[in-house]
Amino acid sequence: MLTVKDVAKSFGGFRALNGCGLEVRPGTITGIIGPNGAGKSTLFNIIGGLFPPDQGVVELEGRSIAGVRPDKLAGLGLVRTFQISRELGELTVLENMLLAGQGQSGEQAWANFLRWGLVREQEARTLAKARALLERVDLWHLANDPARNLSGGQKKLLEISRALMLDPKIILLDEPTAGVSPLMSRALTKAISTLRDDGITFAIIEHDMDMIAEICNPIYVLAEGRTLTSGSFAEVTANEDVMKAYLGKVAA
Amino acid sequence: MISFIILMSIVICFSAVLALALNFQWGSGGMVNFGLAGFYALGAYACALLMLKGGFNTFFATLGAMAIVAVACGLVAIVTLRVTEEDYFAIVTLGVGEMLRLVALNEDWLTKGALGLSGIERPFNDWVAPTSYSYVMLGFCALMVAATVWFLNKLARSPFGRVVRAVREDDVVAATLGKHVLWARIRIFAIGGALIGLAGSLHAFYYQYIDPTQFSNIVIAYAFMAVIAGGRGAYLGTILGASIVMVLLEGSRFAKDLIPSLSSDQLAAIRIIIIGVGLIALLIYRPQGFLREYRLQANLSGSKQQSP
Ligand SMILES: Nc1ncnc2c1ncn2[C@@H]1O[C@H](COP(=O)(O)OP(=O)(O)OP(=O)(O)O)[C@@H](O)[C@H]1O
Ligand SMILES: [Mg+2]
Numbered sequence: 001m002l003t004v005k006d007v008a009k010s011f012g013g014f015r016a017l018n019g020c021g022l023e024v025r026p027g028t029i030t031g032i033i034g035p036n037g038a039g040k041s042t043l044f045n046i047i048g049g050l051f052p053p054d055q056g057v058v059e060l061e062g063r064s065i066a067g068v069r070p071d072k073l074a075g076l077g078l079v080r081t082f083q084i085s086r087e088l089g090e091l092t093v094l095e096n097m098l099l100a101g102q103g104q105s106g107e108q109a110w111a112n113f114l115r116w117g118l119v120r121e122q123e124a125r126t127l128a129k130a131r132a133l134l135e136r137v138d139l140w141h142l143a144n145d146p147a148r149n150l151s152g153g154q155k156k157l158l159e160i161s162r163a164l165m166l167d168p169k170i171i172l173l174d175e176p177t178a179g180v181s182p183l184m185s186r187a188l189t190k191a192i193s194t195l196r197d198d199g200i201t202f203a204i205i206e207h208d209m210d211m212i213a214e215i216c217n218p219i220y221v222l223a224e225g226r227t228l229t230s231g232s233f234a235e236v237t238a239n240e241d242v243m244k245a246y247l248g249k250v251a252a
Numbered sequence: 253m254i255s256f257i258i259l260m261s262i263v264i265c266f267s268a269v270l271a272l273a274l275n276f277q278w279g280s281g282g283m284v285n286f287g288l289a290g291f292y293a294l295g296a297y298a299c300a301l302l303m304l305k306g307g308f309n310t311f312f313a314t315l316g317a318m319a320i321v322a323v324a325c326g327l328v329a330i331v332t333l334r335v336t337e338e339d340y341f342a343i344v345t346l347g348v349g350e351m352l353r354l355v356a357l358n359e360d361w362l363t364k365g366a367l368g369l370s371g372i373e374r375p376f377n378d379w380v381a382p383t384s385y386s387y388v389m390l391g392f393c394a395l396m397v398a399a400t401v402w403f404l405n406k407l408a409r410s411p412f413g414r415v416v417r418a419v420r421e422d423d424v425v426a427a428t429l430g431k432h433v434l435w436a437r438i439r440i441f442a443i444g445g446a447l448i449g450l451a452g453s454l455h456a457f458y459y460q461y462i463d464p465t466q467f468s469n470i471v472i473a474y475a476f477m478a479v480i481a482g483g484r485g486a487y488l489g490t491i492l493g494a495s496i497v498m499v500l501l502e503g504s505r506f507a508k509d510l511i512p513s514l515s516s517d518q519l520a521a522i523r524i525i526i527i528g529v530g531l532i533a534l535l536i537y538r539p540q541g542f543l544r545e546y547r548l549q550a551n552l553s554g555s556k557q558q559s560p
Contacts, residue, residue, distance in 0.1 A: 074430030088421040106411030
């Protein structure tokens, strides 16, 4: 579904990615792990259209998406979350959710004056959907608060819920459980695997090995900008290079 | 005195429309407009010229001025935001605004340069006696303010309004959620432009004579003050903010009556000082402005139905 081959990206003289590749098959939850600074988030930024790769192939369902704008990607069914939550702080939690609804006629300014019946009807539907998603992560009671007032973990949950508002085919999650309580983390892990069963494909960057072990297969290991290896959790953890990459980084 | 208050209220009204335009572009949409004075001049000149040279009546001249400024603003947004980072946008607006003012000053064949344009017709002029005209003008201007606030509030509560604020808060997130950021910004700037055109037209109607000195860059500072005082994104607040700024500005004329020895240069300086002190006091005591931006407050306890 999502294919990345030989992607390279430099920032100034620094090679953040160099020969990085992975393949996310439909209906899987693909895990991406690796030491800090391995280039995982940079890879998501490239896939997500924040900046194009210097070289390499990025394809979504066989179609090149290298350098395609994020809003176009959303239209193709790809949405991502950010490692450091990017909530729209001055908007309420609910408004953050409603914004993510697709195909809203009311986003044309004139439609709010000339086709307000239609806009109202769509708005009610978007709201019902947002409410169901917020209730699921226990944020509905905060729906009217400005999003900047949420706690770190709640912001993460909001961001994931907001991504789900788009009814995406594939979601890229950058450390979804960072800062989320163990209890909510477990619930989130369950929710993600349910959503996978409903047909949504995931690629997840995570440092939480419990989550990786439980739901991710295959798992790709990135280190120093390249794909080191991939396979099931057992295969990956048995690989000596992987241990070296993690430990070597710590030792250095 | 009564007539002074009425005239001043008219000035407050069209200043409020101008400040509301800025509040939409910058307050809600996050697009700094340092060319406000130039676009304001464009609106006033377009309205005047459409009547003087084009033979249009006041109604169509106003619509024309709104369309012209909207297109000008939209073009500035398209051209600038396509080729550069948004950081440069403010500088470009400054340049374009200055250019528009220079055109008004130097293109004598069109604008009569420093002489200015006189003999500008007013709306409803034929229908009312000259003695009561200022009441009609005030009513008309107040209606335009009310219509502008109604229009902007309606937008703020709509899905489009959400996109506008989202683009201000974080354009990358807006794009990630499927919003066309450039197109949103073009529309924000153009809609604001239409309102600037309206303000410029009212200005032209009120003074019946326009020249380039009326559109100096200090206008931009006043407009920003009105918006900041009223609260970014809070349209009713802008009316309050514009009233305060104009009362301070015009009120300082009374200083001449209190201290007759003041020269007009000193008076001009005192006006600026009063405004400056007022702004500092505001930033200390109420930095967020008088009113707050609209926020959706849904009924959380009810069933899955709720009113927008
Ligand atoms: N915009 C940028 N400009 C310059 N350097 C960058 C930029 N983005 C990332 N880098 C560098 O690229 C390298 C990889 O960063 P990246 O954020 O992709 O790591 P990561 O694998 O996500 O790490 P972590 O697990 O800590 O989140 C880092 O050394 C970082 O400093
Ligand atoms: Mg990262």
